[in-house]
Amino acid sequence: MDALTRLLTDPAAWVALATLIVMEVVLGVDNLVFVAILSNRLPEQNRARTRTLGIALALVMRLILLSSIAFIVSLTRPLVTVFGLALSWRDLILIAGGLFLIWKATREIHEAVDPHAAETDGAGAGPPLGFAAAIVQILLLDMVFSVDSILTAVGMTDKLPVMMAAVVVAVVLMMIASGPLAAFIRSNPSVVMLALGFLLLIGSLLIADGLGFHVPRGYVYAAMGFSGFVEGLNMLARRRRRAKGQAK
Numbered sequence: 001m002d003a004l005t006r007l008l009t010d011p012a013a014w015v016a017l018a019t020l021i022v023m024e025v026v027l028g029v030d031n032l033v034f035v036a037i038l039s040n041r042l043p044e045q046n047r048a049r050t051r052t053l054g055i056a057l058a059l060v061m062r063l064i065l066l067s068s069i070a071f072i073v074s075l076t077r078p079l080v081t082v083f084g085l086a087l088s089w090r091d092l093i094l095i096a097g098g099l100f101l102i103w104k105a106t107r108e109i110h111e112a113v114d115p116h117a118a119e120t121d122g123a124g125a126g127p128p129l130g131f132a133a134a135i136v137q138i139l140l141l142d143m144v145f146s147v148d149s150i151l152t153a154v155g156m157t158d159k160l161p162v163m164m165a166a167v168v169v170a171v172v173l174m175m176i177a178s179g180p181l182a183a184f185i186r187s188n189p190s191v192v193m194l195a196l197g198f199l200l201l202i203g204s205l206l207i208a209d210g211l212g213f214h215v216p217r218g219y220v221y222a223a224m225g226f227s228g229f230v231e232g233l234n235m236l237a238r239r240r241r242r243a244k245g246q247a248k
Contacts, residue, residue: 017162024149024170026221030202031058031145032174033195034101036182037108038134040192046131051178054138059171061139062146066163072150085212090147094210097144101203104137105196112193144206194231198224 035054039047065072075093078086087095150163185191201224205215 016159017166020163020166021169024166025173026217028145028149028170028174029221030198031142032178032181033198034104034141035138035178036185037192037195037199038137039178039182040186042131042134047182048179050131050134050138051182052175054135054142055171055175055178057135057139058142058146059168061142062150062167062171063164065146065150066160066167069150069160072147075147076151087210090151091210091212093144093147094206097141098203098206098208098210100141100144101199101206105199105203109193109196109200112196148209188235190235191231194227197227 035051039051039054042050075089077088079088079092081087185195201220205220208215
């Protein structure tokens, strides 16, 4: 109890908590876009349940990983050497996750532009996805992002309660934002292609990071934000053209 009291009255702990929450939310944007696109492939009655269950299971996974920090830190130790490049379990997980994201985004883009693809209700590309398949894909990708974010958190603080609190707050915020984001993507089909492009970019960055070529995330999110801003202007222009055409 005394240790908890000291932690609650430690300004450095509160600063670390706020910083970690912001970091977890920013890193969670990638995962949230994937969840939104994937849930929109499901029948309408299963979408909210899939988002809630997938993100809730992701929270459980992150807390379990945080409880085994020693194991997570060991994932950064070199495992194999390929062409003179030492790769750890973390690197292999990032490369596998990047390849999965690129495969998934490429498949979704193909189904969106293929004129012979199955008709949908406008929720997303391709035929409807199964509930279990969606949950498995969400968990697989979240494992990749969890390992990366937890290793970053370990480098910022050594206080486990602070890390767990930050993860819980960030995941709750993701859960709250998942519904509105999915609805926005579903009601604006052009945003789907932009989001899939983001997934291609993120997948490529994960592979590069796994191979030892680190690209500062700030540049990536700035580019994504600018692309979103331009798409927002396009949406506004289209909406005004439609309103002007209906007024004639």
